[in-house]
Amino acid sequence: MQQATAAIRVLAPEALQDLISALAATRVVLGPVRRDGAIVYDEISRLDDLPAGWTDRQEAGQYRLEPRTDAALFGYAVGPHSWKQFLLPPREVLFTTRQTADGLDFLPPPAEERTYAFIGVRACELAAIAVQDKVLRDGPYADTAYAARRENAFIVAVNCGTAAPTCFCASMNTGPKAAAGYDIALTELLDGRHEFLAEAGSEAGEALLAALPSRPASAGDLAAAEAVTVNTAAAQTRALNTENLPAQLAAAANHPHWQEVAQRCLSCGNCTMVCPTCFCTTVADHTDLTTADAQRVRSWDSCFTLDFSYLHGGSVRQSTAARYRQWLTHKLSTWVEQFGTMGCVGCGRCITWCPTGIDLVAEATALREAQNGNS
Amino acid sequence: MSMPAPITERGAFVPTPYRVIAARRELGDTVTLNIAPQAGALPAILPGQFNMLYVPGVGEAAISLSGATEAAFIHTIRDVGAISHALTRLPPGASLGLRGPFGTAWPVAETQGRDVLIVAGGLGLAPLRPAIRHLLAHRERYGKLSLLIGARTPPDILYPHEIAQWRANLDLYVAVTMDRADAMWHGHVGVVPLLLPRADFDPANTAALICGPEVMMRATAQALLGMAVPAERIHLSLERNMKCAIGLCGHCQFGAAFICKDGPVMRYDRIAPALAVREL
Ligand SMILES: Cc1cc2nc3c(=O)[nH]c(=O)nc-3n(C[C@H](O)[C@H](O)[C@H](O)COP(=O)(O)OP(=O)(O)OC[C@H]3O[C@@H](n4cnc5c(N)ncnc54)[C@H](O)[C@@H]3O)c2cc1C
Ligand code: SF4
Ligand code: SF4
Ligand code: FES
Numbered sequence: 001m002q003q004a005t006a007a008i009r010v011l012a013p014e015a016l017q018d019l020i021s022a023l024a025a026t027r028v029v030l031g032p033v034r035r036d037g038a039i040v041y042d043e044i045s046r047l048d049d050l051p052a053g054w055t056d057r058q059e060a061g062q063y064r065l066e067p068r069t070d071a072a073l074f075g076y077a078v079g080p081h082s083w084k085q086f087l088l089p090p091r092e093v094l095f096t097t098r099q100t101a102d103g104l105d106f107l108p109p110p111a112e113e114r115t116y117a118f119i120g121v122r123a124c125e126l127a128a129i130a131v132q133d134k135v136l137r138d139g140p141y142a143d144t145a146y147a148a149r150r151e152n153a154f155i156v157a158v159n160c161g162t163a164a165p166t167c168f169c170a171s172m173n174t175g176p177k178a179a180a181g182y183d184i185a186l187t188e189l190l191d192g193r194h195e196f197l198a199e200a201g202s203e204a205g206e207a208l209l210a211a212l213p214s215r216p217a218s219a220g221d222l223a224a225a226e227a228v229t230v231n232t233a234a235a236q237t238r239a240l241n242t243e244n245l246p247a248q249l250a251a252a253a254n255h256p257h258w259q260e261v262a263q264r265c266l267s268c269g270n271c272t273m274v275c276p277t278c279f280c281t282t283v284a285d286h287t288d289l290t291t292a293d294a295q296r297v298r299s300w301d302s303c304f305t306l307d308f309s310y311l312h313g314g315s316v317r318q319s320t321a322a323r324y325r326q327w328l329t330h331k332l333s334t335w336v337e338q339f340g341t342m343g344c345v346g347c348g349r350c351i352t353w354c355p356t357g358i359d360l361v362a363e364a365t366a367l368r369e370a371q372n373g374n375s
Numbered sequence: 376m377s378m379p380a381p382i383t384e385r386g387a388f389v390p391t392p393y394r395v396i397a398a399r400r401e402l403g404d405t406v407t408l409n410i411a412p413q414a415g416a417l418p419a420i421l422p423g424q425f426n427m428l429y430v431p432g433v434g435e436a437a438i439s440l441s442g443a444t445e446a447a448f449i450h451t452i453r454d455v456g457a458i459s460h461a462l463t464r465l466p467p468g469a470s471l472g473l474r475g476p477f478g479t480a481w482p483v484a485e486t487q488g489r490d491v492l493i494v495a496g497g498l499g500l501a502p503l504r505p506a507i508r509h510l511l512a513h514r515e516r517y518g519k520l521s522l523l524i525g526a527r528t529p530p531d532i533l534y535p536h537e538i539a540q541w542r543a544n545l546d547l548y549v550a551v552t553m554d555r556a557d558a559m560w561h562g563h564v565g566v567v568p569l570l571l572p573r574a575d576f577d578p579a580n581t582a583a584l585i586c587g588p589e590v591m592m593r594a595t596a597q598a599l600l601g602m603a604v605p606a607e608r609i610h611l612s613l614e615r616n617m618k619c620a621i622g623l624c625g626h627c628q629f630g631a632a633f634i635c636k637d638g639p640v641m642r643y644d645r646i647a648p649a650l651a652v653r654e655l
Contacts, residue, residue, distance in 0.1 A: 094388040094389070095388065095389045095390075097390075097431050097472065099431065099470060102413065103392045103394060103413040103470045104390075104392040104413065104431065104470040104471070104472060105392070106389050106390055106391075106392065106472065108386060108389050135623070136623060139621075139622050139623070139636075140621070140622060140636060141387040141621035141622060141623065142387075143387075143388075143623055144386050144387075145386075250630075253652045253655065254652065279623070279625060280624060280625030280626065281618065281619070281623070281624045281625070282618050282624065282626070283434070283435070283618050283619075283624075285431075285432050285433055285434045285435075286432065287431070287432030294431035294432035296388075296429075296435075298388075301618075301624070301625070301626075303625065308616065308626060309615070309616055309626070310616050311614060311615065311616055312455040312456060316615065316616075316654060316655070317654050317655075318654060319654060321654075322653075322654035322655070326628070326655075330628065333631075334628070334630060334631035337631035338631055338633070
């Protein structure tokens with residue numbers, strides 16, 4: 001977006017159908033759809049698949065959809081799904097093995113044939129993908145399947161025009177405006193009109209944008225788009241003060257507050273399942289009784305389960321307090337040491353989808369204040 | 376110290392086929408396997424590193440190197456659950472999968488010129504054996520060498536014949552202690568740290584290599600600190616649940632460390648704060 005003002009265009013909503021169709025020619029196109037009372041990510045083919053005219057009401061432990069008074073296509077914050085489920089699938093075959101006369105034969109899963117296009121990736125979600133890139137792609141060993149899916153994905157970002165009360169991306173410097181990591185970024189303009197400002201962030205994005213019906217953006221359009229994300233940031237009511245937080249949490253390992261949270265936490269692991277950066281997985285081994293082929297399958301895991309830390313003789317993290325401490329401290333403290341970034345992007349999902357409404361911002365703040373009081 | 380291991384080009388999740396060359400029962404529940412690749416050369420490995428051994432359809436376990444020959448890795452496995460049980464039952468000729476080597480090594484090069492104290496509890500002697508063999512093979516490069524071994528009862532002592540050979544070696548002090556003695560045992564009784572005052576070493580110029588149950592490693596490290604061995608020269612080999620061994624599954628985290636890539640061999644000064652936290 002830096003170099004090419006020429007690549008900033010204004011589109012009518014109908015042009016998004018052309019965008020979807022163009023992408024669908026070579027890719028599986030995924031975007032937000034309304035299902036079972038939530039906005040989730042799934043395959044889309046038509047503009048009508050998007051949840052036009054719907055918004056979400058979110059609070060700690062609460063989520064519900066409501067109609068809007070306009071026909072906005074992206075007039076809601078993030079829901080229970082994230083793009084993680086496509087880049088790091090919840091269940092994935094790692095290999096199949098077969099006993100032959102010569103010994104074992106290991107067959108890697110067939111190479112991924114599907115390439116994705118993601119429509120409606122929010123700024124916090126781009127940040128979450130960048131976090132998972134560091135973990136899964138850029139370490140000493142790469143998850144090559146993740147890296148391939150990631151490399152091949154075409155990303156259409158959407159700058160947020162509405163924030164939920166659970167959102168705190170502005171305080172995490174991850175949103176609400178997409179900064180990098182997209183092919184095209186859209187801002188939905190609803191100031192008495194319904195149009196989209198579209199910016200290309202890659203050559204592929206620029207080429208695709210050039211093929212869509214559009215007009216050049218005026219200074220007024222740019223200002224209107226800027227106002228959208230400025231207002232969204234200003235509307236955020238939650239904020240996490242991250243200054244010195246990693247060190248404070250590291251020093252709070254024995255604080256009684258963990259026990260207090262543990263009285264409310266069910267250790268259900270919802271927070272880890274909805275979190276777009278949580279990457280923990282486990283494996284299971286099966287044998288096919290008819291072919292005698294054995295298969296190793298990887299699936300999402302959660303640090304809230306007792307088995308997660310199992311060692312012969314018993315689990316290391318027996319108590320819920322120890323497991324909640326592991327999760328929160330990893331997100332906001334040790335992740336920084338491990339990967340040079342926090343493991344939280346401020347999307348608020350863990351707050352919304354916690355059945356007892358535990359709020360990581362409130363818990364981190366309470367621990368920080370307790371530490372400040374101690375010192 | 377950590378280094379990316381040579382992994383099959385099919386991806387770090389896919390094992391390489393190996394075969395059992397020899398299987399030897401060490402103790403009632405413990406077996407040593409010599410394993411060699413079905414095809415191709417044995418990868419380079421360092422004392423202290425581990426491999427992920429896979430039994431088709433059963434699962435994969437992290438097992439430290441307990442020795443190596445020109446052609447085979449040697450692993451000593453205690454039967455404690457489904458995977459280790461399947462591994463200890465593999466007969467010569469059986470197939471298995473291997474990923475690795477992984478993890479950090481005992482600092483055998485860095486400790487040259489120093490006294491070296493090796494402290495093993497139970498099966499902890501297995502990961503230390505390649506280091507002991509290395510020290511003895513290059514005896515002239517080191518100062519005084521001491522090996523302190525703790526076991527539950529006399530029949531639980533691992534590698535008794537090799538220990539007898541080491542004992543016969545005047546250049547290595549060996550002491551063994553039992554949690555519980557039996558009628559035949561006339562040696563020390565009590566926890567391993569009690570042996571420390573018997574070993575001859577210069578604390579200021581000593582490196583300690585410790586492997587065993589975490590409580591034993593903690594107590595030994597504390598005792599060594601009390602004797603003025605510098606914290607940065609105390610090395611422990613830690614164990615955590617491991618699913619991937621390549622830093623991707625999250626299971627082996629210990630504070631900010633991933634035991635699979637930042638460990639298993641870790642410097643005490645770097646992990647002392649984490650070791651002090653319960654249920655971390
Ligand atoms: C670096 C390192 C080096 C090691 N070196 C050696 C060595 O040299 N020799 C040796 O004998 N051992 C060694 N171990 C320990 C060895 O890896 C474990 O003892 C082995 O994995 C045990 O596997 P198991 O299935 O036999 O036992 P179990 O203890 O039954 O199971 C272990 C695995 O199964 C899973 N599991 C267990 N119970 C359940 C349950 N109820 N539900 C779901 N999952 C469950 C656990 O998550 C765990 O991953 C080492 C470990 C590490 C980390
Ligand atoms: S920890 Fe919570 S707010 Fe942070 S990225 Fe994960 S789900 Fe979103
Ligand atoms: S914090 Fe909430 S969502 Fe997370 S495990 Fe505890 S109860 Fe479940
Ligand atoms: S064992 Fe998977 S991250 Fe270390």
